[in-house]
Amino acid sequence: MTRRDPAAIAGFAVALGLxxxxxxxxxGEATGxxxxxxxxxxxxxxxxxxWIRPTPPITNVAAFYxxxxxxxxxxxxxxxxxxxRCAEIEIHQTxxxxxxxSMSLASDEQLSVEPGHDLVFEPNGLHVMCLGLDEPVVExxxxxxxxxxxxxxxxxxxxxxxxx
Amino acid sequence: MTDLMPPRSxxxxxxxxxxxxxxxxxxxxxxxxxxxxTxxxxxxxxxxxxxxxxxxxxxxLRPHLYTGTVLQGDEPAPSLxxxxxxxxxxxxxxxxxxxxxxxxxxxxxxxxxCPTTMADAAAAVGLLDDGDAERTNLVMxxxxxxxxxxxxxxxxxxxxxxxxxxxxxPVEAIDxxxxxxxxxxxxxxxxxxxxxxxxxxxxxxxxxxxxxVRVIWSSDVGPEALAADIAALLS
Numbered sequence: 001m002t003r004r005d006p007a008a009i010a011g012f013a014v015a016l017g018l019x020x021x022x023x024x025x026x027x028g029e030a031t032g033x034x035x036x037x038x039x040x041x042x043x044x045x046x047x048x049x050x051w052i053r054p055t056p057p058i059t060n061v062a063a064f065y066x067x068x069x070x071x072x073x074x075x076x077x078x079x080x081x082x083x084x085r086c087a088e089i090e091i092h093q094t095x096x097x098x099x100x101x102s103m104s105l106a107s108d109e110q111l112s113v114e115p116g117h118d119l120v121f122e123p124n125g126l127h128v129m130c131l132g133l134d135e136p137v138v139e140x141x142x143x144x145x146x147x148x149x150x151x152x153x154x155x156x157x158x159x160x161x162x163x164x
Numbered sequence: 165m166t167d168l169m170p171p172r173s174x175x176x177x178x179x180x181x182x183x184x185x186x187x188x189x190x191x192x193x194x195x196x197x198x199x200x201x202t203x204x205x206x207x208x209x210x211x212x213x214x215x216x217x218x219x220x221x222x223x224x225l226r227p228h229l230y231t232g233t234v235l236q237g238d239e240p241a242p243s244l245x246x247x248x249x250x251x252x253x254x255x256x257x258x259x260x261x262x263x264x265x266x267x268x269x270x271x272x273x274x275x276x277x278c279p280t281t282m283a284d285a286a287a288a289v290g291l292l293d294d295g296d297a298e299r300t301n302l303v304m305x306x307x308x309x310x311x312x313x314x315x316x317x318x319x320x321x322x323x324x325x326x327x328x329x330x331x332x333x334p335v336e337a338i339d340x341x342x343x344x345x346x347x348x349x350x351x352x353x354x355x356x357x358x359x360x361x362x363x364x365x366x367x368x369x370x371x372x373x374x375x376x377v378r379v380i381w382s383s384d385v386g387p388e389a390l391a392a393d394i395a396a397l398l399s
Contacts, residue, residue: 053279056323058316061275088357094276100348101277101366101383123280124366124384130275131359163283 041152044072045113047145050159052130054139062086062137064128064145064159068119072152078111078119080148087132094124103129123164137161228396231389232370232381241267241371242344246337247305250315255303255331257375263299264397265371269347269364271308272320277366277383278304279324285368286325287387288394296398299373302328307342307349307364309335345369345377372397 040046050066064083070076081089093106106126113119121127128145137143142158149155244255244267257265266285270278282304289297304321306312309332312320317330332338342349342365349364368385370393372378379393 053283055279056272056320058319058323059272061273063275063279092276096277096366096383099365099367099380099382100363102363103276103361124277127276131357163287 038157039155040071041149041155043074043076043152045070045076045149045152045155047147047155047157050145050157051164052137052143052145052159052161054161054163055133055137057136060131060133062130062133063123064130064143065121065123066128066145066147066157066159067121068113068147068149070113070115070117070119073115074151075112075114076152077108077113077150078147079150081128081145082148083130083143083145085134085137085143086130087134088130090129090131091126092129093126096124139163228392228399230379230393230396231385232368232379232393234379235377238374238376240375241265241369241377242341244303244305244331244341247331247333247341248314249329249331250313250318257371260301260371261375262373263301264373264394266300266302266394267345267369267371268302268304268367269307269342269345269349270304270366271306271362271364272312272316273308273359274362274364277364281366281368281383282321282324282328284385284387284390286328288390289325289327291387291391292395296395299398300394304328304330305338305341306330306332307338307347308351308362309333309338370394370397 038046038048046069048067048069050064052062052064055062064081068076068078078091081091083089091106091111092103093110094101094103096102101124110126111119119126128147139161141161143161144156145159146154146156241257244257247255249255268278268281268285270281272278282302285302289300289302292300302321302325304317306314306317312330312332314330314332317332319330321328321330333341341347347365347367349362352361352363354360366383368381368383368390369377370379370381378397381390381393385393
């Protein structure tokens with residue numbers, strides 16, 4: 001879980017004080033972590049920093065990584081994801097025990113995000129697995145990804161294809 | 165030290181000229197002030213060179229602290245000769261004498277750990293100087309031979325770095341190699357569409373220039389630490 005930095009917290013507090021409540025614009029400006037225009041739900045949840053690793057032509061699986069930022073006041077939970085590029089998507093958690101990596105469907109608990117917290121999908125951890133990828137992901141392209149949350153509903157972003 | 169000083173101009177009247185019109189001596193204003201400054205600069209420069217040289221000596225003497233787990237012992241790395249590359253050539257670790265070989269067991273339908281590890285390994289090679297990069301190899305062995313033949317694994321790793329090589333072979337040979345390298349793997353139950361995941365040891369094993377397994381890295385080692393360890397193995 002990534003915590004917001006103190007400046008962001010301060011900015012958030014100021015936004016709260018001025019507006020007398022959470023404003024989406026205030027939240028976005030306060031964190032400054034993502035470009036403007038990221039879709040944000042009415043409940044203050046947004047998906048930021050989405051990326052996907054370019055894929056070798058001979059495979060048809062891939063993984064999306066992203067951050068679900070809950071700037072709202074209620075807990076929420078990722079329930080599904082989809083992309084026009086993937087026949088199927090599963091949300092997985094990689095667990096490494098004694099060097100052995102295994103993947104399992106992420107649990108409800110692993111996909112919950114408390115208010116003020118981020119749910120981080122990153123390599124060797126939580127990831128959105130794309131099965132039946134239609135064609136190789138090429139560095140630099142944008143791959144649409146829709147993340148569905150229990151309360152916030154669906155948020156669609158472009159995942160940037162890059163090697164990190 | 166004197167050779168660092170600028171030559172005096174012929175018209176230099178000497179230190180007394182350093183006194184300003186008011187008779188007050190002004191720092192660093194006249195030729196001798198400049199000279200002192202130059203001398204000081206020279207001293208600082210020489211000292212700096214000395215410090216840098218001393219640091220270089222110290223750091224070359226200090227043993228590299230590996231990020232990966234270092235293995236003791238000098239028995240040769242387990243043979244992979246029962247496995248072959250895509251062109252049918254058996255994997256002969258002797259081809260890499262005097263070089264580093266990273267050995268990885270994975271599969272090409274792996275969405276997270278394998279591509280992350282291969283991308284990190286490729287990035288690490290990119291961080292090495294040309295000589296070290298030239299002497300760094302990677303062989304990925306498939307733990308999913310039903311879906312991966314050696315050519316496919318080779319194409320897979322070649323996507324990340326054209327120098328990386330892929331190997332596969334009969335299940336029994338893969339089992340023997342995996343077990344010799346302390347690698348565990350198991351195929352998961354297929355899903356409705358027949359696809360399945362494979363649990364596997366996601367570590368990178370580093371065979372040193374002497375031909376024995378020297379370092380084991382976890383899959384989250386990252387390119388910088390991996391490159392530093394490889395450079396140390398090659399030094």
